[in-house]
Amino acid sequence: MTVQQERTDVPLSKDPDVPEPTGGEPRFKRLSAEDRAGELVRAGLEVLATGGITAFTIYNICKKAGASRGLIGHHFGGKDGLLAACYAAAYAPLLQMLQAGSGTLELPDMIDELFSARHFRRDGLNIWLALWGEIAVNPALQAEHLRHYRAYEAAVTQSITDFARAKGRKVDAATLATTLIALLDGLWLELCIAPGLMSLERARHAVLSLLEPQLGPLP
Amino acid sequence: MTVQQERTDVPLSKDPDVPEPTGGEPRFKRLSAEDRAGELVRAGLEVLATGGITAFTIYNICKKAGASRGLIGHHFGGKDGLLAACYAAAYAPLLQMLQAGSGTLELPDMIDELFSARHFRRDGLNIWLALWGEIAVNPALQAEHLRHYRAYEAAVTQSITDFARAKGRKVDAATLATTLIALLDGLWLELCIAPGLMSLERARHAVLSLLEPQLGPLP
DNA sequence: TTTCCTGTTGAACGGTCATACAACAACTGC
DNA sequence: GCAGTTGTTGTATGACCGTTCAACAGGAAA
Numbered sequence: 409m410t411v412q413q414e415r416t417d418v419p420l421s422k423d424p425d426v427p428e429p430t431g432g433e434p435r436f437k438r439l440s441a442e443d444r445a446g447e448l449v450r451a452g453l454e455v456l457a458t459g460g461i462t463a464f465t466i467y468n469i470c471k472k473a474g475a476s477r478g479l480i481g482h483h484f485g486g487k488d489g490l491l492a493a494c495y496a497a498a499y500a501p502l503l504q505m506l507q508a509g510s511g512t513l514e515l516p517d518m519i520d521e522l523f524s525a526r527h528f529r530r531d532g533l534n535i536w537l538a539l540w541g542e543i544a545v546n547p548a549l550q551a552e553h554l555r556h557y558r559a560y561e562a563a564v565t566q567s568i569t570d571f572a573r574a575k576g577r578k579v580d581a582a583t584l585a586t587t588l589i590a591l592l593d594g595l596w597l598e599l600c601i602a603p604g605l606m607s608l609e610r611a612r613h614a615v616l617s618l619l620e621p622q623l624g625p626l627p
Numbered sequence: 628m629t630v631q632q633e634r635t636d637v638p639l640s641k642d643p644d645v646p647e648p649t650g651g652e653p654r655f656k657r658l659s660a661e662d663r664a665g666e667l668v669r670a671g672l673e674v675l676a677t678g679g680i681t682a683f684t685i686y687n688i689c690k691k692a693g694a695s696r697g698l699i700g701h702h703f704g705g706k707d708g709l710l711a712a713c714y715a716a717a718y719a720p721l722l723q724m725l726q727a728g729s730g731t732l733e734l735p736d737m738i739d740e741l742f743s744a745r746h747f748r749r750d751g752l753n754i755w756l757a758l759w760g761e762i763a764v765n766p767a768l769q770a771e772h773l774r775h776y777r778a779y780e781a782a783v784t785q786s787i788t789d790f791a792r793a794k795g796r797k798v799d800a801a802t803l804a805t806t807l808i809a810l811l812d813g814l815w816l817e818l819c820i821a822p823g824l825m826s827l828e829r830a831r832h833a834v835l836s837l838l839e840p841q842l843g844p845l846p
Numbered sequence: 847t848t849t850c851c852t853g854t855t856g857a858a859c860g861g862t863c864a865t866a867c868a869a870c871a872a873c874t875g876c
Numbered sequence: 877g878c879a880g881t882t883g884t885t886g887t888a889t890g891a892c893c894g895t896t897c898a899a900c901a902g903g904a905a906a
Contacts (some may be wrong), residue, residue, distance in 0.1 A: 434871085434872065435870090435871075435872090435884090435885085436871085436872080436883090436884060436885075437872085437884095438871085438872045438873060438882085438883055438884075439883075439884095440883085441882090441883075444883075444884090458764065459764050460680070460760050460761060460763060460764040460765075461679070461680060461681060461760055462680060462681065462761070463764075465862080465863065465864085466863075466864060466865085467862075467863075467864095475884080475885095476884060476885045476886065477864090477865090477885085477886075478865085478866085478867085478884070478885065478886075479883085479884070479885090480864090480865095481864080481865060481866075482883075482884080483883095486864075486865075487864065487865090534763050534764065537759050537760045537763045538760045538763075538764075540756050540759070540760065540816060540819075540820055541679050541680055541756045541757045541759065541760035542679060542681070543819075543820040544679065544753050544756045544757075544819040544820050545677065545678055545679040545682075545753065545757075546679075550820060550821075553820055553821070554821060554824075557820075557821055557824075583829070583832065583833070583836075584836070586817070586824075586825075586829065586833065587810070587833040587836060587837070589813070589817070590810055590813030590814045590816070590817055590833060591806070591809055591810045591813050591837075592813065593812070593813035593816050593817070594808070594809030594810050594811065594812035594813035594814075594816070595809045595813075597759060597809070597812050597813070597816070598805070598808070598809055598812070600759075600762075600763040601759055601762040601763050601769060601772055601776075602769075602772070602773060602776055605773075605776075605805075606805075610802070610805065613802065614802070614805065614806040614809060617802075617803070617806060617837070617841070618806070618810075618836070618837050621840030621841075622836070622840075653901085653902065653903095654854090654855085654900090654901075654902090655853090655854060655855075655901085655902080656854095656902085657852090657853055657854075657901085657902045657903065658853075658854095659853090660852090660853075663853075663854090684892080684893065684894085685893075685894060685895085686892075686893075686894090694854080694855095695854060695855045695856065696855085696856075696894090696895090697854070697855065697856075697895085697896080697897085698853085698854070698855085699894090699895095700894080700895060700896075701853075701854080702853095705894075705895075706894065706895090
């Protein structure tokens with residue numbers, strides 16, 4: 409498999425005749441531990457979106473973050489630590505959106521938000537594809553996933569429950585939530601691996617065709 | 628899970644004092660090109676199911692296949708060639724099932740088959756997770772995927788069209804097929820990354836809750 | 847048996863991988 | 877300014893990676 413890798417690798421001048429290249433230019437920017445960790449996570453997610461899990465290497469990530477290769481070990485203890493942090497960072501926007509404000513998100517608003525251009529984007533969703541493949545075979549990551557997944561499912565179930573009650577409908581909200589989540593995942597998948605055949609509008613229509621027979625028209 | 632193939636691994640004696648270890652024991656089994664290729668694909672799929680795409684290495688696959696590391700290059704031109712072959716091999720049973728017999732599969736039979744223990748199994752589905760992550764970022768594999776996906780979608784659409792006509796229902800079969808496929812993928816995904824929360828029965832129920840409002844009761 | 851075709855081997859090679867770590871330097875508080 | 881803290885660097889290391897290829901050997905045909 410050909411993974412071409414432009415090694416830039418500007419070699420530090422080892423020649424004692426030229427100890428310092430130029431004047432006072434600082435050689436690197438010093439960040440707080442928090443900021444640097446954030447930068448590395450951001451770079452890690454970018455790498456996952458671009459090249460999948462096989463491109464998730466210390467070399468690629470540090471190059472993208474413009475940092476030295478030792479930093480991942482220093483801030484996350486190793487590659488696995490960074491991957492876990494990237495996973496949490498990928499889940500955060502979804503959970504944050506679902507628990508927006510103080511209480512539960514209204515179901516129609518939730519649908520709108522899920523199919524906003526902010527969430528339904530290929531580059532962002534590629535990250536999930538890369539992570540799913542790893543979760544399936546990595547028990548530690550799977551355990552971490554389950555924690556987040558339960559929160560996700562609970563929030564969706566709550567939105568469905570509230571909506572059904574307001575409309576006077578009786579549904580099995582938990583089952584419907586599971587089904588909705590599965591459908592969403594499948595639609596995201598199609599957008600990523602068969603782009604051109606899936607679109608935001610088609611996906612939204614698919615979701616409504618699942619929900620409306622059980623919940624009535626969604627505004 | 629298939630029984631691991633114990634490598635006999637009789638190390639070649641490098642000592643010139645002992646040129647031949649024993650009698651006529653052949654050092655390796657000679658297979659036809661076709662058979663050997665099949666063995667390598669089988670081993671490749673097993674590796675994907677067990678360790679995901681990151682475990683899909685020449686070393687792992689040849690060890691699992693009980694073959695020498697040079698064989699993948701010889702039979703497939705390289706790792707990419709084997710991956711493409713594994714992808715085709717993973718899709719084959721699905722397409723074969725959908726085109727069983729001469730014509731189209733009846734929709735209820737298709738559902739039954741999809742949720743048979745033969746297809747709805749975690750180890751087999753892990754292979755898809757590993758492949759999806761790669762398809763999303765590998766244009767060559769994505770093109771190959773689109774060819775198979777169209778055949779898959781066409782077969783499902785045909786089954787839905789036939790069923791709807793027989794029941795005198797009017798549906799957008801193509802859209803429903805896309806939605807059904809997405810839901811199936813999502814259900815498979817949940818089985819792989821959140822096992823214990825998903826089961827064959829729950830998945831089957833989810834699919835029926837999508838189809839029956841539009842197609843009437845499925846026997 | 848001998849010949850020959852071809853599937854098979856495994857060492858060699860150049861490269862990338864994750865990690866450890868000692869030296870270094872940017873900033874902070876003094 | 878000056879020291880101390882601590883984030884940062886890059887080399888070293890050993891393991892693993894994919895690919896190549898010359899030599900080898902199984903097995904069928906002559």
